[in-house]
Amino acid sequence: MGKVIAEMSMSLDGFITGPTDSAESLFAGVDRLHQWIYGLASWRAPHGLEGGETNADDEIMAESWQNTGAILMGHRMFEHGEEPWGDNPPFHVPVFVVTHHAREPLVKAGGTTFFFVTDGVASAMEQAKAAAGDKDVSVAGGANVIQQLLRAGLLDEIQLHLIPVLLGTGTRLFEDTGSDPIELECTRVVASANVTHLRFRAAT
Amino acid sequence: MGKVIAEMSMSLDGFITGPTDSAESLFAGVDRLHQWIYGLASWRAPHGLEGGETNADDEIMAESWQNTGAILMGHRMFEHGEEPWGDNPPFHVPVFVVTHHAREPLVKAGGTTFFFVTDGVASAMEQAKAAAGDKDVSVAGGANVIQQLLRAGLLDEIQLHLIPVLLGTGTRLFEDTGSDPIELECTRVVASANVTHLRFRAAT
Numbered sequence: 255m256g257k258v259i260a261e262m263s264m265s266l267d268g269f270i271t272g273p274t275d276s277a278e279s280l281f282a283g284v285d286r287l288h289q290w291i292y293g294l295a296s297w298r299a300p301h302g303l304e305g306g307e308t309n310a311d312d313e314i315m316a317e318s319w320q321n322t323g324a325i326l327m328g329h330r331m332f333e334h335g336e337e338p339w340g341d342n343p344p345f346h347v348p349v350f351v352v353t354h355h356a357r358e359p360l361v362k363a364g365g366t367t368f369f370f371v372t373d374g375v376a377s378a379m380e381q382a383k384a385a386a387g388d389k390d391v392s393v394a395g396g397a398n399v400i401q402q403l404l405r406a407g408l409l410d411e412i413q414l415h416l417i418p419v420l421l422g423t424g425t426r427l428f429e430d431t432g433s434d435p436i437e438l439e440c441t442r443v444v445a446s447a448n449v450t451h452l453r454f455r456a457a458t
Numbered sequence: 459m460g461k462v463i464a465e466m467s468m469s470l471d472g473f474i475t476g477p478t479d480s481a482e483s484l485f486a487g488v489d490r491l492h493q494w495i496y497g498l499a500s501w502r503a504p505h506g507l508e509g510g511e512t513n514a515d516d517e518i519m520a521e522s523w524q525n526t527g528a529i530l531m532g533h534r535m536f537e538h539g540e541e542p543w544g545d546n547p548p549f550h551v552p553v554f555v556v557t558h559h560a561r562e563p564l565v566k567a568g569g570t571t572f573f574f575v576t577d578g579v580a581s582a583m584e585q586a587k588a589a590a591g592d593k594d595v596s597v598a599g600g601a602n603v604i605q606q607l608l609r610a611g612l613l614d615e616i617q618l619h620l621i622p623v624l625l626g627t628g629t630r631l632f633e634d635t636g637s638d639p640i641e642l643e644c645t646r647v648v649a650s651a652n653v654t655h656l657r658f659r660a661a662t
Contacts (some may be wrong), residue, residue, distance in 0.1 A: 266618075266642065266658070267632035268472040286639065290596055404624070414470075418658055420608070420640040427626055428471030431624050435490065438470065438622040443654055445647035450656065454470070 256323055256386050257410040258379065260393035262402045262427055263287040263449075264414050268398055269424035283424045287417050290449040291315065298431045300344040310446045318413070322347055323389025324382040326375075328399040329353035332368065342366070344450070348385040349377045352399055397443050409456055412438065416450040434453050460527055460590050462583065463615040464498055467653075470620060473628035474601055481538070482525035489626045491621050494653040495519065504548040513652045523568045526551060527585040527593025530579075532603040532609070533557035536572065546570070548620040552589040554582045556603055556623045573578050608635050613660055616642065620654040 262270050265287060272283020291297045295306035296316035306312070324347050332351045335343075339362075343349075346365040352375050360368040371378035382391040393400060393409070403409045414427075442453040469491060476487020483659040495501045499510035500520035511518070528551050537554045539547075543566075547553075556579050564572040571595050573581035586595040597604060597613070607613045618631075646657040 267635065268630075273637070276654075279531050306582060329585045360545060416656075418642040418644045420642070422635050422637045422639060426472075428624055431471065431626050433477070435626060436624040438624070440622045440649065440654060443649035445644065448644075450647055450654075452654065454621075 255382070256388055256390040258391045258393065258403070259318075259321075259382070259411040259413060260395075260403065260409055261272055261318060261413040262395060262400070262415070263291070263336060263417055264420045264427050265417050265419050265424075267420045268426045269421040270395065270427045271425040272421060273351050273423045274425055279283070280424070283421050286419060286421070287415075289444075290415065290417070295413060300346055302342065310444055311449060311451075314413075314415075314444060314451050318392065321390045322392040325349045325388030325392050326378055326382045326399065327394040327398045329355070329391055330398075330453060331394060331396045347380070350382040350385070352378045358360065375399060376406060376408065379403070398424050400427065401430050404436060407456070411441075411456065414452045414454075414456045416452055417448070418450075460525070460587070460592055460594040461614040462587070462595045462607070463522075463525075463617060464520060464599075464607065464611060464613055465617040465619075466604070467621055468631050469623050469625045469628075471624045471626065472630045472632060474599065474627040474631045475629040476625060477627045478629055490625070491619075494619065494621070494650075499517060504550055505634055506546065509547040509581065514648055515653060515655075518617075518619075518648060518655050522596065525594045526596040527590030528585045529553045529596050529598050529638070530603065531555055531598040532600045533559070534602075535598060535600050551631070552586070554589070555587045556582045562583050579603060580610060580612065582606070583612055601629050601633060604631065605634050608640060611660070615645075615660065616658045618656045618658075620656055621652070622654075655656060 264270050270393040271280045294315050296312045297307050297427040298306040325345055329351055335451050342363040343366040349368045351370050353370050356372050357370040390423055438454040441455050445450040465582050468474050475484045477483040497511050498516040498519050500516045502510040529549055547565040548572040553572045555574050556573055557574050560576050563575040642658040644660050648655040
């Protein structure tokens, strides 16, 4: 049985996107937070690109790709991504989208099929786990889905790629996790030039 | 010439205190975030206590104490602390309090004198730097003072002691740093069992 792991690039002040008042400013923040990733071999390969850097960051990314058997995401992330991801999205595994809008599964090239789940995040997680089998379910975001999973105790691990920038505004990853403290255990820290990879296990 | 360094224990979701609706809940959060520190030899010594642990966390703390020539803090931190710190506060260096209330310097035992600066944070910083000489000015908080210093470009470094807990509510360290991104450089990461020490230099 695999794990459920949420994995996000986050600014030091806790944001995972830029200001939400326009798609442009939102993506400017996202882009800044993912600068560390675009040059990596393990990011380029699933996007159909050759070459790239192989370093400590690349090992972290490669590990994630290798362990992922299914992906869970919120509907806004899907809506923002559907067009730029194109006909051969970079996931290459089943993707479960938590949404209010029922829709037939959307089969793409390269192993990515989007399934639209309308009966809540817990149901979507059950389906994603079944699809992942022995591999992990990777929660790709956004913040709202991760907060729901945290409150429901449905996350096993969180991996944050902490970026040394204060964005000042945007979408906070941990905005609404409830008023009871949630204790985590830091299980791994890998620091490189532009990012610190922090891995946490939910205390049980 | 020393550096200006802000040093805070912060939860993974960015809080440096518990909920602000009561002193009790506020301090419950502060207490959780400082659990890692109370057993250390380098924390006990300035509090007049013997013994304590000597480990990687202790080295980080000892380094801070050794390098600090003066402290700068906000008036709320002073007001909350004045009574519990007692007649021999744990600072043992001049402390500059940014406040609107003029007051004569308050001389305590053990080398701590509180100076009350009413003409703004930049002036307080000038005075703290002069008092620190070749040593560092340590900014002890709270969040508001650190945000003012960040916006004014008056911080050289930030050291965060990142605690693996989501507090959910409280005072955010980086709440109001302006809408322009502030780039930092991560210069050191030291991970131990209960805390990750992250040191940043302000990009210049």
